[in-house]
Amino acid sequence: MGIQGWTYLFIFITFSVYVSIAIWSRVMSTRGFYVAGGTVHPLANGAATAADWMSAASFISMAGIISFQGRDGSVYLMGWTGGYVLLALLLAPYLRKFGQYTVPDFVGERYYSKTARLVAVICAIFISFTYVTGQMRGVGVVFSRFLEIEIFWGVLIGMVVVLPYAVVGGMKGITYTQVAQYCVLIFAYLLPAIFIAITLTGNVIPQIGFGAEVKGEAGVFRLDRLNGLNKDLGFSAYTSGSKSTIDVFFITAALMVGTAGLPHVIIRFFTVPKVSDARLSAFWALLFIAILYLTAPAVAAFARTNFLQTVSNTAYSEAPEWFKNWESTGLIKFEDKNGDGIMQYYNDANPAYASKAQSNGWKGNEITVDRDIMVLANPEIARLPNWVIALVAAGGLAAALSTAAGLLLVISSAISHDLLKRMLLPDITESQELTVARIAAGAAVVVAGYFGVNPPDYVASVVAFAFGLAAASFFPVLVMGIFSKRMNREGAVAGMLVGLIFTAGYIIYFKFINPQANTSENWWFGISPEGIGTLGMLLNFAVSLSLGKFFPPPPDAVQEMVEEIRVPRRGHGERR
Numbered sequence: 001m002g003i004q005g006w007t008y009l010f011i012f013i014t015f016s017v018y019v020s021i022a023i024w025s026r027v028m029s030t031r032g033f034y035v036a037g038g039t040v041h042p043l044a045n046g047a048a049t050a051a052d053w054m055s056a057a058s059f060i061s062m063a064g065i066i067s068f069q070g071r072d073g074s075v076y077l078m079g080w081t082g083g084y085v086l087l088a089l090l091l092a093p094y095l096r097k098f099g100q101y102t103v104p105d106f107v108g109e110r111y112y113s114k115t116a117r118l119v120a121v122i123c124a125i126f127i128s129f130t131y132v133t134g135q136m137r138g139v140g141v142v143f144s145r146f147l148e149i150e151i152f153w154g155v156l157i158g159m160v161v162v163l164p165y166a167v168v169g170g171m172k173g174i175t176y177t178q179v180a181q182y183c184v185l186i187f188a189y190l191l192p193a194i195f196i197a198i199t200l201t202g203n204v205i206p207q208i209g210f211g212a213e214v215k216g217e218a219g220v221f222r223l224d225r226l227n228g229l230n231k232d233l234g235f236s237a238y239t240s241g242s243k244s245t246i247d248v249f250f251i252t253a254a255l256m257v258g259t260a261g262l263p264h265v266i267i268r269f270f271t272v273p274k275v276s277d278a279r280l281s282a283f284w285a286l287l288f289i290a291i292l293y294l295t296a297p298a299v300a301a302f303a304r305t306n307f308l309q310t311v312s313n314t315a316y317s318e319a320p321e322w323f324k325n326w327e328s329t330g331l332i333k334f335e336d337k338n339g340d341g342i343m344q345y346y347n348d349a350n351p352a353y354a355s356k357a358q359s360n361g362w363k364g365n366e367i368t369v370d371r372d373i374m375v376l377a378n379p380e381i382a383r384l385p386n387w388v389i390a391l392v393a394a395g396g397l398a399a400a401l402s403t404a405a406g407l408l409l410v411i412s413s414a415i416s417h418d419l420l421k422r423m424l425l426p427d428i429t430e431s432q433e434l435t436v437a438r439i440a441a442g443a444a445v446v447v448a449g450y451f452g453v454n455p456p457d458y459v460a461s462v463v464a465f466a467f468g469l470a471a472a473s474f475f476p477v478l479v480m481g482i483f484s485k486r487m488n489r490e491g492a493v494a495g496m497l498v499g500l501i502f503t504a505g506y507i508i509y510f511k512f513i514n515p516q517a518n519t520s521e522n523w524w525f526g527i528s529p530e531g532i533g534t535l536g537m538l539l540n541f542a543v544s545l546s547l548g549k550f551f552p553p554p555p556d557a558v559q560e561m562v563e564e565i566r567v568p569r570r571g572h573g574e575r576r
Helices: 003-024 030-038 042-053 056-090 092-098 103-110 114-146 151-167 170-201 206-210 222-232 245-259 263-270 275-293 296-311 321-327 351-359 371-381 386-424 430-453 459-483 489-513 532-548 556-566
Strands: 332-334 367-369
Touching (some): 003 114, 003 170, 003 386, 030 263, 030 430, 042 263, 042 275, 056 245, 056 263, 056 371, 056 386, 092 459, 103 263, 103 556, 114 263, 114 371, 114 489, 170 296, 245 532, 263 275, 263 386, 296 371, 321 332, 386 430, 459 532, 459 556
């Protein structure tokens, strides 16, 4: 059976499972829709959280970025991993003890203000739409290649699939669907990594093969070989970095604190019965996440090695089959600039190497590749069996759809629960609120699909923007809401607005208004749009703390609530 046949088979089986779970777990109450009734087992919640967390950016794009940027790409690995530890230890148990449905719920109650709730709703929707754009784009990339259709139709299929379990099952359906999706995505990620590790290094464990000797070449290590391949084509050594120290720090910090402020991850800790279960869920989630994240650097190195060895200086008429397959999607392109029929792939931005290339009659780099394809193309490049290639496609879809569903629920609950029920129509019935939630989820799917077809950047970059926005808006207000009884509504609202507007404005300017200026020479203090969320967070803290001093402290009841959440008293249980 060919790749396309296996892909249809795996997609049919997995999608049937997802939709069946959604129908089986359909809910008829708002508590079931928003937080799965608060009855999810910690182990299941840990797997669901891992799937929710490991989006298309983790499965598809992270290793692709590392494979092209080398050490510089590790900021995503460090930031996302460290961020989850920060969330699990610093915020999750306390927010679960508070016992609300959503992050805007916490902000509205803690800061005793409808205005604070409204600003939090705006932040949640803005962050979630930015994040879900990357997921729908990932779905389109997978379908585009493996079903040989345009990205538009791939995104449309993804919209149709995610709609039932996001709209019918709510959080309950999403949770158990994500458990199944985790099983699919982790198996799909590990299996080809193991196969390729055996092929290239003779080691069955990818992490060992990553630093081992090249198979059949004693004394030649994998990373040394990769450094040499990069340098031979004018690129920096794979293990060296070109990003400035300040930009690396700011990107890593933005990803870390952004993780701790992501509403679709935080809400997962509201679905377990007890605070102790929230901590246990965090343990299981970290374990499940680590399995993939510790494998990603090896996958990246293998992909880069295979790519360079099969493409550079190869006659286009003899291009490998995988190249032709992906070329039809438009995600990898060959432009014969000097008419010699040979694919020249090199760093033409390197002046020293460009001079050398011109002396050979080359007129510039001739291959343009979308880095989002590297994990998906890696099994094809390594000539693994067709069923393994199709399995990776199913894993990529599982990663993208699991996160997309969680984000769509955040958007839905922000509109139906926080905006409508809590602010505009407090007398609305539970059935009416549930109907609005489902309509909002459906509308969010359509908007997400549009941005999936027309994304501002590659998947991981778009996701990084969402983390920056979360870092600049939610993280400070959550931390101060838990650990500072003095923080009041005026300071919190002003801080959220300043952080969100500044960060969004910086990203929009360099990515949409003036993309030609998106270079390190024009960035403020050398900070890229991916890292500007850290500066936005610092501005948020500064504005909140300074402005808050000019207004009265929170009411006594709010201060007592904060004390109860943070310092449990004998005989005091959870608030819900």
